[in-house]
Amino acid sequence: MKTAEHAAMVIVGAGQCGARTAHALRENGWEGEITLLGNEGLAPYDRPPLSKAVLLGQKTTAQCALFNDAFYRDNRIDLRVDAPVSSIDRAERKVVLGDGRSVSYHRLLIATGAEPRRLAVPGATLAGVHLLRAVPDALSIVDELTPGRRIAIVGAGFIGLEIAATAITRGCEVVVIEAAARALMRAVPEVVAGYLVERHRQMSVDVRFATQVERILGESRVTGLKLSDGATLECDAVIVGVGVTPRTALAEAAGIDVADGIAVDDTLRTNDPYVFAAGDVCSFPHRLFRRRIRLECWKNAEDHARVVARNMLDYGETYSAVPWFWSNQYDMTIQIAGMPAFGTTSVVREVGSASRLFFALDGEGVLVGASGVGQVSEVARDVRVAQELIARRARIDPAVLKDPSAKLKSLLTAEAL
Numbered sequence: 001m002k003t004a005e006h007a008a009m010v011i012v013g014a015g016q017c018g019a020r021t022a023h024a025l026r027e028n029g030w031e032g033e034i035t036l037l038g039n040e041g042l043a044p045y046d047r048p049p050l051s052k053a054v055l056l057g058q059k060t061t062a063q064c065a066l067f068n069d070a071f072y073r074d075n076r077i078d079l080r081v082d083a084p085v086s087s088i089d090r091a092e093r094k095v096v097l098g099d100g101r102s103v104s105y106h107r108l109l110i111a112t113g114a115e116p117r118r119l120a121v122p123g124a125t126l127a128g129v130h131l132l133r134a135v136p137d138a139l140s141i142v143d144e145l146t147p148g149r150r151i152a153i154v155g156a157g158f159i160g161l162e163i164a165a166t167a168i169t170r171g172c173e174v175v176v177i178e179a180a181a182r183a184l185m186r187a188v189p190e191v192v193a194g195y196l197v198e199r200h201r202q203m204s205v206d207v208r209f210a211t212q213v214e215r216i217l218g219e220s221r222v223t224g225l226k227l228s229d230g231a232t233l234e235c236d237a238v239i240v241g242v243g244v245t246p247r248t249a250l251a252e253a254a255g256i257d258v259a260d261g262i263a264v265d266d267t268l269r270t271n272d273p274y275v276f277a278a279g280d281v282c283s284f285p286h287r288l289f290r291r292r293i294r295l296e297c298w299k300n301a302e303d304h305a306r307v308v309a310r311n312m313l314d315y316g317e318t319y320s321a322v323p324w325f326w327s328n329q330y331d332m333t334i335q336i337a338g339m340p341a342f343g344t345t346s347v348v349r350e351v352g353s354a355s356r357l358f359f360a361l362d363g364e365g366v367l368v369g370a371s372g373v374g375q376v377s378e379v380a381r382d383v384r385v386a387q388e389l390i391a392r393r394a395r396i397d398p399a400v401l402k403d404p405s406a407k408l409k410s411l412l413t414a415e416a417l
Contacts, residue, residue, distance in 0.1 A: 008032060008033040008035060008104060008105055009030065009032065009033065009034045009035070009105065009106065009107050009109070009312060010034075010035045010037070010103055010104075010105035010107075010109070011034070011036045011037065011108075011109045011111060012037050012085050012095060012108070012110050012111065012112060012250065013037070013109075013110065013112040014036050014037060014038025014039075014040070014043070014044045014079065014080075014081060015044055015113050015279070015301070016044065016046065016047065016279070016298060016302065016305075017113070017278050017279030017280075017302075017304055018036055018044065018111040018279075018305075019036065019044035019066050020301065020302055020305030020306070021278065021305040021309045021312075022036050023067075023075065023305075024305055024309030025309045025312065025313070026075045026076075026077075028309055028310055028313055029313075030309075032106070033076075033078065034075075034076065034077045034078065035077075035080070036072075036078065036079045036080070037080050037084075037085055037095070037097075037103070038079070038080065038081045038082075039082065039084040039085075040081065040135070041081050042081055042135060043066075043067070043069070043072075043081060044065070044079075045061070045065050045066060046066060046298075047134075047298070048298050049063075049064050050064070050132060050134075050137070050138040051138075051159055051162040052162055052166060052328055054138045054142070055141060055142055055163065056166055056169060057142070061135045061139065083098070084097065084098040085097055085098070085250060087250070087254065088108070088250060088253070088254035088256075088275070089102070089254075090255065090256075090272055090275070092104070093106070095108065105274070106274070107274055107276065107312040108274060108275045108276070109276045109278060109308060109312065110250065110251055110262060110270075110276070110277040110281060111277070111278050111281065111301075112248075112250060112281050113246075113279055113280045113281055114245055114246045114247060115133065115244060115247055116131040116132070116133050116240070117240075117242045117243050117244060117245055118240065119154060119216070119240050119242065121214060122216065123216030123218060124240075126216055126220065126222045127220060127221040128144070128218070128222035128236065128237045129216060129222055129237075129238045130144070130237065130239045131239075131240050131241075132159060132163065132241065133244075141163070141237075141239060144236065144237040144239075145166065145167050145170040145172055146170070146171070146172070147170065147171030147172065148171065148172070148173070149172050149173070149237065150172070150173045150175075150235045150236045150237075151163075151164075151167045151172045151174050151175075151236065151237050151238075151239065152174075152225055152233060152235040152238045153174065153175070153176045153238075153239045153240075153241060154176075154177050154178075154213055154238060154241065155177075155178060155240060155242040155243070156177075156178035156180075156182075156184065156197070156207065157183070157184060157187070157241055158184065158327050160178075160239070160241035161176070161183065161196065161200065161327070162327055162328070162329055163239055163241065164176050164200060164329075165200070165203070165328075165329035168203050168205060168330075169330070173204075174205045174206065175205070175206040175207075175208065175235070176200070176205060176206070176207045176208065177208050177213060177225070177227065178207070178208065178210075178211070179210070179211065179212045179242075180210070181209055182197075183196065183207070183209075184196070186341055187336075187340070187341060188336065188340045189341070189346045189358065189360055189369075189371075190346075191346045191348060191358060192358045192373065195356060195358075195373055196329070196334065199329070199330065199332060200329075208227075211227050211228055211229050212227065212228040213225050213227060213228075214226045214227060214228050216238060217232070222235065222236075222237065222238050223235070225238065244280070244296060246260070246261040246262070246280060246282070247281055248261060248281065251270070251275075251277065251281075256270045256272055257270060257271045259283055259292065260283045260292070260294050261280075261282045261283035262277035262281050262282045262283070263282070263283055263292075264276065264278075264283070264284050265284070265285065266284060266285050266286075266287070267319065268282065268284060268304060268307060268308045268311060268319060269311065276308050276311065276312060278301070278305065278307075278308040279300065279304050279305075280294070280296045280300075282294065282304075284319060286319075287320050288322065288390065288391065288393060289339055289342055289368065297324075297325045298325075299323065300321075300323060303319070303321045307319045307321075320391075322337055322338055322387045322388075322390050323339060324337050324383075324387060331375075333372070333373075333374070333375070333376045333379065334371065334372070335372045335379060335380060335383040336370070336371045336372075336383070337369065337370045337371075337384070337386050338360070338367070338368050338370060338386070338390040339360075339368055339369050340368070340369030340370070341360075341369070342368045343359075343360025343361055343368050344362055344363050345360070345361045345398065346361075347359040347361065347398045347401040347402050348402065349402055349403070349404055350404055351372075351374070351378050351379060352374055352375060354374050354375070355372070355373065355374025356372070356373050356374060357371070357372050357379060358372075358373070359386070359396075359401045361398065364395070365395045366393050366394070366395055367386065367389050367390050367395070367396055367401075368390060369390070370382075370383055370386030370387070370389075370390070371383075382408050385408040385409050385412070386408065388412060389408070389411060389412065392412070394411065396411055
């Protein structure tokens with residue numbers, strides 16, 4: 001292992017990626033100082049349960065903690081949960097905190113994640129209008145989800161649809177408003193989105209597309225929505241899920257390159273050799289998809305953490321993991337491998353009475369994405385196999401992908417480009 005004496009590793013962002021990187025640095029033998037800087041007032045925690053298990057009352061926010069207090073002490077990680085960073089001094093190699101103090105670094109990781117977009121409409125600041133990103137948001141939303149209450153969700157992305165499923169399960173009436181022509185526009189092909197939306201409609205969710213919110217109605221608290229099609233909806237609460245924006249301001253102010261997130265190379269290093277970025281905040285070149293991408297998911301934060309920790313120790317490893325994502329809605333699981341949105345052709349395989357596999361092929365017939373929707377036992381294994389096929393850039397006959405009797409595992413011998 002390559003190290004430098006008297007060096008400190010500083011991580012800005014005490015979320016999933018930041019905490020896992022600190023852990024990975026120790027696992028890879030780093031003996032120097034590690035400083036993990038957060039600004040939420042909480043130790044690092046797992047975010048995915050916030051829209052599912054926490055809102056359903058199946059898990060407390062305390063149970064979402066990534067590690068206990070002893071972990072940070074035993075691993076000599078200087079965790080500071082109320083330490084917002086105001087600037088990066090690249091010349092002096094230090095970060096300046098909000099209180100004016102500074103922390104010097106040998107290598108710096110920016111893992112500041114992303115923040116939810118807000119609705120820029122009148123009434124957006126009324127009581128009863130919520131975003132979901134952090135623990136306080138989840139605790140506020142839990143109080144809204146009581147039987148019989150009318151919940152309006154703005155945005156038919158994964159967060160919006162997960163909250164819709166949770167609200168229905170808790171006995172609420174739910175309407176979902178989406179400005180685009182369909183759900184999950186940037187995430188999955190239309191056939192996958194359509195299958196999910198149909199399930200929500202079966203569960204009595206009122207889903208409306210190509211409609212925008214013009215105004216949120218109410219005096220001190222929300223009472224309804226005025227829509228662009230002229231309709232007015234009464235509601236007791238509004239939950240906004242219209243995407244996120246990477247937190248790049250700190251990097252931009254320091255002169256670090258930004259391109260749909262902090263721009264890094266395939267080792268997750270920025271244009272400054274002493275500064276790295278990982279997780280939701282960065283965009284990176286991916287050799288499998290032959291373009292720069294940015295991912296907003298738990299698995300990417302985990303995978304980035306392992307690689308960036310080693311590269312902060314000068315191993316120079318490239319990142320090329322196949323993306324993987326999951327969502328739970330009602331009694332369904334949705335598991336996605338690769339980048340289905342990059343496909344030009346969709347192939348559907350029925351693998352059960354209510355389970356489907358959706359394969360995405362690019363213009364050259366290369367498998368670039370696979371989505372499994374239904375029961376875990378019926379889709380999980382095939383999605384994992386598809387993940388390996390995507391890693392090999394396999395070309396597969398669509399007829400074979402469609403045939404439920406054809407074993408996907410046998411396709412691992414398919415030609416890789």
